[in-house]
Amino acid sequence: xxxxxxxxxxxxxDRAFRGVAIAAAALVLLVLGMxxxxxxxxxxxxxxxxxxxxxxxxxxxxxxxxLPFLWGTLYTAxxxxxxxxxxxLGVALFITQLAPPWxxxxxxxxxxxxxxxPSVVFGLxxxxxxxxxxxxxxxxxxxxxxxxxxxxxxxxxLAREVIETTPPSDKEAALALGATRWxxxxxxxxxxxxxxxxxxxxxxxxxxxxETIAAALVIGSAIGQLTVNPFxxxxxxxxxxxxxxxEADEPHKAALIALAVTLFVITIAVNLVATAVVQRSxxxxxxx
Numbered sequence: 001x002x003x004x005x006x007x008x009x010x011x012x013x014d015r016a017f018r019g020v021a022i023a024a025a026a027l028v029l030l031v032l033g034m035x036x037x038x039x040x041x042x043x044x045x046x047x048x049x050x051x052x053x054x055x056x057x058x059x060x061x062x063x064x065x066x067l068p069f070l071w072g073t074l075y076t077a078x079x080x081x082x083x084x085x086x087x088x089l090g091v092a093l094f095i096t097q098l099a100p101p102w103x104x105x106x107x108x109x110x111x112x113x114x115x116x117x118p119s120v121v122f123g124l125x126x127x128x129x130x131x132x133x134x135x136x137x138x139x140x141x142x143x144x145x146x147x148x149x150x151x152x153x154x155x156x157x158l159a160r161e162v163i164e165t166t167p168p169s170d171k172e173a174a175l176a177l178g179a180t181r182w183x184x185x186x187x188x189x190x191x192x193x194x195x196x197x198x199x200x201x202x203x204x205x206x207x208x209x210x211e212t213i214a215a216a217l218v219i220g221s222a223i224g225q226l227t228v229n230p231f232x233x234x235x236x237x238x239x240x241x242x243x244x245x246x247e248a249d250e251p252h253k254a255a256l257i258a259l260a261v262t263l264f265v266i267t268i269a270v271n272l273v274a275t276a277v278v279q280r281s282x283x284x285x286x287x288x
Contacts, residue, residue, distance in 0.1 A: 036264065043258035045251065051258060055224050057240075059248065064255035066262060068226045072140065072234040073263065076215065077208040079144025079230065080151055085201055087148075088155035095156075096163045097185060108160070115153035122146050123214035130218070138220035141230035146214050151204035158203065162196030163189055195278040202274030206267050212238035237263045 046064055054065025095107050126146040127138075136142045166189045174184040190197075220233020221243055227234075237259045245256055 036261075039257055039261050039264065043254055043261045046255040046258040047261075051255075052262075055226050057223050059244070059252045059255075062251055064252075064258075065224075066237075066255075066259055068222075068224050069235050069237045069240050069259060070262065071226055072219065072236040073209050073238070073266075075140055075228075075234070076143040076147055076219065076236060077205055079141065080147035080208040081201065081205050083145065083148035084152045084155055084204060088152050088159055088200075088204075089197070091152075091156045092159035092163055093185060093189075095160055097181065097189070111153050111156050111160075115157060119150060119211055119214040120217075122150050123217035126214065126218040137231065138218050138233055139231045140219065140234050143215050143219040143234075143236070144230070146218050147208040147211055150211065150214060151207050154207060155200045155204040158200035159193075159197055162193045162200065165196070166192045195280070199274045199278040202270055202277070206270045206274075209270070210238060210263060210267060212242045215239045216242050 051064060051066050052070070053067060054063070055067050056063050056065045057068070058064075091107075091111070095104055095111075099107060123146060126142055130136045130142050130145060136145070170188040170192065171184055174188045175181075179187060215236050216239035219236055219239055221235055221239065222233040223235065225232060225234045241256050241259055244252070248256055
């Protein structure tokens, strides 16, 4: 009798936990859906055929073309990832594979500390150091460098945790077969961690595309600039929203909200791609 009561209590607790977990997940999806619906409704007047193809942005004339800002967001994020990924991967491998024990923990603490530095600090550092002392000026390149500095600790921290999941037996087996340390890393560590590393890079890319204050301070705030010259001033989706929202009228606000919806969709797409890549890598590692 007592055993039956205990079993019933466990089943009740399991059902309650399942219900709470499903409700929490549904709440997240509900909030996400409400955000998407509300913002899309407010942005709908600005979402005409020329919004994503025009390069002209003039609030006084009621003309809003998002293409330069979309390009600036993707371009600066690409520069940031190109700079940050090799550095982040190198630091993560050094911490997990090469650093002596007395140095490993301080480096972990330092990387984690850099990840929580406010973005405005990096932006002001970019203005004071990169723009004034190194002559880069306010440009795509300066914004990309600042974003790279910001996302490097994030990618490094995630990459370190993924690399540490490599089974010690795999590394020891490679070394026992005569592999050098670098050969062990390329043959055992990186293949095992590939999916997680891609996910870390994608998360860093999402952070780089969504950064507002730091990018607004150093990108140059140029309107209608569509160029591959990294030293040219430009603008990005978050930066133009932050710079122009305070003085915008209703049609102008609709266009700015449309920019936010565009960034929202891009960020969701990046995260979905990262999830798909990680799941595919996990299936391959299990031999599925």
